[in-house]
Amino acid sequence: MNDGTKTWLRNAYKEFYFRSSESIEFPEDIGSREFGYIPFGGGMVRHLSFKSRGEALAEILKQSPSSVYCSNARYEFPARPIEEKGWLGAELIFDIDATDIPTPCKKGHDLWYCEKCHASGKLPRPPKCTKCGGPPAEFHGTCETCLDAAKDHTTRVVGFLTGDFGVDPEAIKVYFSGNRGYHLHIFDKRFDVLDQAARGEIADYMRGASLPLSQTIASTLRRRPPSGPQGAGWTRRITGYVDERRQDYGGTLQKLVSEAVSSQRAMVDSSVTTDIHRVFRLAGTLHGDTGMSKARVKSFAKFDPQEDPVVLSARPVKVKVDFHPHFRLKHKDFGPYKSETVEIPTFAAVSILTRGLGEVA
Numbered sequence: 552m553n554d555g556t557k558t559w560l561r562n563a564y565k566e567f568y569f570r571s572s573e574s575i576e577f578p579e580d581i582g583s584r585e586f587g588y589i590p591f592g593g594g595m596v597r598h599l600s601f602k603s604r605g606e607a608l609a610e611i612l613k614q615s616p617s618s619v620y621c622s623n624a625r626y627e628f629p630a631r632p633i634e635e636k637g638w639l640g641a642e643l644i645f646d647i648d649a650t651d652i653p654t655p656c657k658k659g660h661d662l663w664y665c666e667k668c669h670a671s672g673k674l675p676r677p678p679k680c681t682k683c684g685g686p687p688a689e690f691h692g693t694c695e696t697c698l699d700a701a702k703d704h705t706t707r708v709v710g711f712l713t714g715d716f717g718v719d720p721e722a723i724k725v726y727f728s729g730n731r732g733y734h735l736h737i738f739d740k741r742f743d744v745l746d747q748a749a750r751g752e753i754a755d756y757m758r759g760a761s762l763p764l765s766q767t768i769a770s771t772l773r774r775r776p777p778s779g780p781q782g783a784g785w786t787r788r789i790t791g792y793v794d795e796r797r798q799d800y801g802g803t804l805q806k807l808v809s810e811a812v813s814s815q816r817a818m819v820d821s822s823v824t825t826d827i828h829r830v831f832r833l834a835g836t837l838h839g840d841t842g843m844s845k846a847r848v849k850s851f852a853k854f855d856p857q858e859d860p861v862v863l864s865a866r867p868v869k870v871k872v873d874f875h876p877h878f879r880l881k882h883k884d885f886g887p888y889k890s891e892t893v894e895i896p897t898f899a900a901v902s903i904l905t906r907g908l909g910e911v912a
Contacts, residue, residue, distance in 0.1 A: 556904055557591040559868070559911045563897055564837055565615035567863055572612070574844070574862075575835035577604045583625040583639065587830045588616040589839055597830065600630035617839035617905065620830035623736070633828055640743035643750065644831060645757075646823040647705045648732035649697040660692030660876060669874040669889055690906075692876055693731050698856050705733040706851060707817035711757050712737065715784050725848040727860050729838025734831065734845065747825045754824040759785070759816035769805040788815050837862075842901030858882065863898040869912035870900045878902065 568575075578584055581604060587597040588611075597620075601607035611619055622629070623644050627637030663676035667685030676687050705725060712718040712735075724736045745753075755761040762768070762785055772793060780791030792811035793804070800807050823829065832838070832845050843860040861881050872888035878899075879885070885899050892912050903909045 552592050552904070552907055553910055556910045560591050560617070560901065560904055561615045563842070563863060563901060564617075565612065567837060568612050568615060571835075571862065572608055575608065575611070575833060576847070577607060577833075578621065580625055581607060583627070583629060585622040585624070585626060585629040585636070585830060586610075586833075587620040588614055589618045590614060590616045598630050598632065611836070619833045619836040621833045622828070622830050624827055624829075636828075638827065640740075641827045643737040643739070643742035643745070643753070644824060644829070645708050645735040645737075645754075646728070646732065646820040647701055647708065647735075647818065648728070648730075648820060649693060649701040650691050650731055651818045651820060652697065652700045652704060654697045654700050656694050656696040657691075660694055662690045662692075662876060663687045664690055664874050671874060671876075690874075690876065691731070692878060694879075695857075697731070701732045702851055702854075702856075704817045704819075705735065707815065708735055708757060708819060711817060715756075716753075724834075725851075726834055727843075727846045727848055727854070727856050729832065729843045729845045729860060730841050733848065736834075747827055750827070751821060751825045754819050754821040756785075757817040757819050758821070759812045762812060765805050765808040765812065768808045769803070772804060772808070785812075840902075840905050842898060842905060861898050863901055865896040865898060867894050868897055868900045869894045870903060870909045871912045872903055872909040875903050875906075875908050 582600070582602050585597065586599040586601060586607060587595055589595050599610070601610065622641070624641035625639040627639060629636060658673065661674050662671050663674055664671040665680035665683060665685045665687055668680060668683040670680055670682040672681065674689065676689050679685065680687050709720070709723060709725070712723060713720055718737060718739050722738045724738065726734045726736070728734050752761065768789060772790070777794040777797050780787045780794070782790065789808060789811045792815065793807050796807060797804070834845050834847065837844055842863050844862045846860040848854045857879055858881055869892060871892045873890060875886050875888045877884065877886045880899055880902070885895060904911065
């Protein structure tokens with residue numbers, strides 16, 4: 552990324568923050584949080600602390616960085632190194648990313664491309680470009696299919712939280728991540744004091760990773776007649792699913808149990824949930840790879856991840872694009888592009904430039 556592109560991106564982000572600073576959601580106990588940011592073309596700056604919303608906002612406007620982060624943890628001394636911060640607890644968080652959910656559409660929009668000659672092909676990525684021998688990189692795109700899958704898995708997490716863990720729906724805040732998935736922030740003090748191991752158990756539970764083997768569950772189910780949902784938690788989920796379909800199912804009972812688990816598990820990123828010192832993208836700020844907002848989702852039925860988080864202007868800009876597959880934003884189609892100069896709206900240009908796949912012409 553050249554200096555001209557960095558300056559252009561920074562100005563585009565700065566314009567948004569000046570215009571829409573009220574959309575940024577700061578925690579109430581801001582003085583106990585660690586903040587961080589990534590400048591365009593630079594590395595992570597961490598261990599920052601602010602006394603008020605105004606002080607934090609002033610720094611965001613001054614830096615207009617690629618990404619802004621805030622810890623889900625509260626600290627006694629948030630600006631000190633990790634081992635000296637004095638951990639006071641952390642909200643439970645979940646990250647659901649379309650990349651982690653197996654969907655057939657990935658064969659069409661997940662590619663490798665050569666950073667030298669811009670050749671491309673289907674994954675898996677070869678050790679070197681098949682055309683010029685240059686270094687290949689991976690591109691993970693999105694479409695309605697995988698975005699819908701991410702939305703579905705997010706609703707499953709909400710179902711686990713409210714149905715299995717007794718969390719008040721009002722204590723769950725759901726956000727579009729600004730890229731390919733969703734973030735959930737859980738404001739229930741029962742979880743705040745949990746360590747990494749306990750949070751890992753919750754993530755494993757939602758992923759169905761802590762269940763007995765499907766063969767073992769099937770063996771237990773064979774010894775009783777179908778009688779509908781029984782027990783609680785996963786037991787109730789599996790027995791209800793199996794008994795509803797068992798009579799007319801053409802496969803084995805073990806296969807039906809596996810289907811019951813895979814159709815109801817939530818593919819959360821365990822590494823995010825277990826990290827009690829993580830700095831998480833600040834709600835209402837822009838994603839560093841797409842320029843879209845980490846936007847609050849109040850209604851899944853009404854939320855459009857290719858429309859609602861697109862908050863940058865439509866002002867046209869000329870971009871020299873090295874490589875970028877087809878993508879869709881605000882009901883408009885863009886690309887595919889390869890070694891060409893195009894004039895496109897700012898919100899679309901940012902999605903190309905932040906990934907290092909082009910420069911401002």
